[in-house]
Amino acid sequence: MAGNRLADKVAIITGAGRGMGRAGALAFAREGARVMVADIIEENAKETVSLIKTEGLEANYLKIDVTSSDDCQRLIEQTIAWAGRVDIVYNNAGISIAKRTEDYTLEDFERVIGINLRGPFMICKYVLPHMRERGSGVIVNTGSINSLGSTNPLHAVYNASKAGILGLTKGIAMDYAQYGIRANLLCPTYTSTPMVEGYFNSLEDPAAARREVASKHPLGRIATPDDIAKAALFLASDEAAFITGITLIVDGGLTSRFA
Ligand SMILES: NC(=O)c1ccc[n+]([C@@H]2O[C@H](COP(=O)([O-])OP(=O)(O)OC[C@H]3O[C@@H](n4cnc5c(N)ncnc54)[C@H](O)[C@@H]3O)[C@@H](O)[C@H]2O)c1
Structure with a gap:
């Protein structure tokens, strides 16, 4: 174990079967967290768990589709059944479908919004009563530089999902601060x-x-997935104990650059 910044914590990470979610799962476990790896691709989730276990650390996995309300509820219930509680939720699963707006089908729209915004909403909805009861908890949601007005071609609906999660996160931060719960948005650049x-x-x-x-x-x-994992780890840890409602932009300076 590399450290103890998340000692005794139980963390859920969605989309942790690959990409920055997998990097986050490894980083959290190396700092002492027991990690529930949630992903729609079971094989990838299992592989992340075995990478963690190879280092002698603790993890479990659950195959879920974050667009399913039942799956989101089951994720919280099964994590509590496995580890006794949930201290940290890192909503990382996300997708992008690049198309001109006029070519977007309603199905495409619902898929992007369903995974990037509705899923994190449902997971928060089911975990917040548990965190409120315990008087503590941390939510790290995943936005993007696209949450902040940056865009790349053919990403109008993705932008909408990532701007939406900015509003959701700030709202949760304000409503739940009184219960000792923090919520912040991580905004990566191209990774x-x-x-x-x-x-x-x-x-x-x-x-x-x-x-x-x-x-x-x-x-x-x-960015590398590790750049993003380090920022997620900071927000999830007690080092960020007085930080809530912010957007942490991890972009190598991109959004500050004078065009
Ligand atoms: N890569 C980038 O440049 C970048 C930049 C800014 C923000 N982001 C955001 O970061 C997050 C992670 O992106 P990534 O680049 O690691 O993506 P990725 O595609 O490499 O990994 C995403 C993971 O989410 C899982 N997933 C997809 N749909 C799911 C569902 N319905 N239910 C459960 N799991 C599901 C996938 O199986 C995969 O393991 C996303 O929210 C993405 O929008 C990425």
Whole structure:
């Protein structure tokens, strides 16, 4: 174990089968948390758990679809059954469908909003009574630089989902501060995960696109999943005990850059 910043904590991370969710699961476990790895792809969730267990650390997994209200409720119930409580929820699962707005079907719209916004809402809805009863808890939701008005082509509905979760997170932070519960939004820039590699690969010249995007970041590169995991870990830990309702932008300076 690398440290004890989350000693004795129980954390749920959605979408932890790969990408930044997996990096977060490893980082949280290395700081002493017992981690419930939740993902729609069971094989990937199992693999994350085995990576954690290989280091002699504790984790479990549950196959869930965050668009299912029943699955979100089951996630909270089964985590409590496994570990006795839930201290931290890191809502990380998310998808992007890149299309012109006129080409978006209602099904596409509902899928993006369902995973990126409705899922985190339902998980919060089911975990907040438990956290309120215990007088403590931490929510880390996942936005994006797209929560803040940045955009990339063909991402209008994704932007809407990520702006929506900004409002949801601030509202929860204000309503639940009195119960010792903190809620913050993590806003990553382009991060080298399967999601963003898929985006680059859908473009005409992926290598040129990667170079161009990296060069726009004042720090000269895009983020790694570990960059994001470290920020999530900070927000989840007691080091952020007096921080609630904020957006933590992890973007190598991109959104501060003078166009
Ligand atoms: N990669 C980026 O550049 C970037 C930038 C800003 C924000 N984000 C956000 O960060 C989060 C993680 O992104 P990533 O790049 O690691 O993505 P990813 O696609 O690599 O991983 C997402 C994970 O979520 C899981 N998932 C998808 N739908 C699900 C569902 N219905 N129920 C449960 N799990 C589901 C997937 O199986 C996968 O394991 C997302 O919310 C994304 O919008 C990503």
